[in-house]
Amino acid sequence: MKNILFLLFVSISFIGCEDDAQFDPTLFNTELSIIENLENGVPVLDITSQTGIDALYGLEFGGGFIFHIDAIDGTLMVARDYPAAGNVVWGDHFDLITSSAIGDGLENTQLLVNMNAEDNSLVANGFEFGSDDYVFKIALDLKHEGFDDWFIPSSASMKAIFDNVHAKGMGNFNQTYIYWTSSKEGYYPYVMGFNLNSWGGEAFTGSCFDVNGILVVRKF
Structure with missing residues (x-):
């Protein structure tokens, strides 16, 4: 037994x-x-x-709120408001076209930091801000939520953040803010508001001489 x-x-x-x-x-x-x-x-x-x-x-997840998934390779994109910076400037004033496509924000952000490193007081209609305390340098240098690979989203990414997260009552985005995007046509940057009741959800051209909020994104 x-x-x-x-x-x-x-x-x-x-x-x-x-x-x-x-x-x-x-x-x-x-x-x-x-x-x-x-x-x-x-x-x-x-x-x-x-x-x-x-x-x-x-x-x-991953420091932010999921707003985009690449259906081919499964890459995630997450976003979150960064209110600690308050309203910040664009940076130097110069002529440049950057991408509006989803996922191109990192390349845009790096390009805009590189362009700000140039002496833009010498270009046509140029203006030299003269400090690193501007939106793209802040984002690229940011260490937040345990990650250091943040950037400013393109205008199409911003639209996806609004539609896929904010409009569903999720995320931490401020309805009273105008946020910078990293998309630009010539001298005119695209910005977007998150007001659900009126003008929110569509990117529009702003001014490089304004101050706006920071919404940061990472891709992994």
């Missing part, structure tokens, strides 16, 4: 160990939340294949 009980115990223990060995946390688990699956390293596209993309929009 003792031998039978011993063999039964060994068999149960072996089965339990085998189950533990076969458990893979990077496989989508319906018993866990989306955030728990992300934190376990489940590929984004494996999650969206089960839940749909919209289920991830507005969730707080």
Whole structure:
């Protein structure tokens, strides 16, 4: 009888160990939340294949609120308001065209920092701000929420943030602010408000001589 009980115990223990060995946390688990699956390293596209993309929009992850998912490679984009900076300036005044496309904000931000490093007092209609305390340098140097790869979003990204997060009552964005984007045509930068009742949700041309709020984005 003792031998039978011993063999039964060994068999149960072996089965339990085998189950533990076969458990893979990077496989989508319906018993866990989306955030728990992300934190376990489940590929984004494996999650969206089960839940749909919209289920991830507005969730707080990776330092910000998810507003865009690349349907090809699963790259996430997250955004958050950075109110600690207050309203800040654009920087130097110069002629430049930057991209409006979703995902191009990092390249835009780096390009605008590089251009601000030039002496823009010598160019046509140029103006030299003369300080690093401007929106793009602040974003590029920012260490926030445990991350240091923030940038200013393009105008199309800003629209996605509004539609996919803010309009759903999620995120931490300020409805009284006008936010800078990193999209620019010539001397005119694009900005956007987050007012739900009137003019919010559409980018429009502003002035490089204004001061506006900072909304930062990261892509991973």
